[in-house]
Structures are given as C-alpha cells and as structure tokens.
Amino acid sequence: VDAMEKLGVERRLFTAGENKALLDPFSPQRPAETEFFQGLLNEVHQQFIDAVKQGRGDRLVDDPSVFSGLVWSGEKSIELGLVDGLGSVREVAEQLIGAEKLMDYTARENVIDRLLTQMGYGIGTALQQSLGLERPLLH
Structure with a gap:
C-alpha cells in the first residue's frame, strides 16, 4: 500500500455481492472471512484424508504426521504406506497396462x-x- 501511495496509484474496488472482495490484500482481514476460509480448508483437508484412506486401505500406516502437511521422500512414503513402490511413469505403464510404446505430449x-x-x-x-x-x- 505504501508503494502504491508513493507512486500515486489510487486503489478502487467495485464489487457486486457481499463477499466478492474476500481476501482482498488491501483491506483489513475480517474474523468472519478467516473463519470461513479456515472452515473451507479444514473441510477440503478432511476430504483429502478420507480419499487417501479409502484408496490406500490397510496399507496406510496409522501415523498422525502422515496428513500434517509434511513432504515425504519416496522411501519414507513406502514406509508410511502412501505408495507401493518407486518408479517412472514409463515403468508403471509397462507393468500395469503392458504399454510397450508411450507418446510424450510435452x-x-x-x-x-x-x-x-x-x-x-x-x-x-x-x-x-x-x-x-x-x-x-x-x-
């Protein structure tokens, strides 16, 4: 905001709807906004946890740090039951679907x-x- 003032830039905000300016970085954060977005994040995080648990089943180790937001190496992911093994896209395609030739569309x-x-x-x-x-x- 100080830089904008120094440059003579005037901020203008036009919205139609009570919540159209949520998370506007130039307005003070309102407790209701924080509560709303934290609730949304918690809901999405729980959906993610449920999907991983359903997909991995009993292969997943019961460790609270698994869903803490930490990043795991490949080897640690195997230990935690997040993955079955390490390999490239090509190796997985060859093993799972017997693909002999893959196209790279990069x-x-x-x-x-x-x-x-x-x-x-x-x-x-x-x-x-x-x-x-x-x-x-x-x-």
Missing part, C-alpha cells in the same frame, strides 16, 4: 519460439539501457 519450445524470446529479451534490455535503468528488470 510441449517443446521450437526454434522460432526461442528466437522470439531472445529478441524480446534484447529489446527489453536495450530499452532499459536507453532509459538509464541500472538494475535489469529482465533476466
């Missing part, structure tokens, strides 16, 4: 895309230099 940057990106970077750098900006805005 979008790849082509020569034209790379060229245009570099041209844009060059134009931006030249503009910064011509404006006398010391710190680069682009990297």
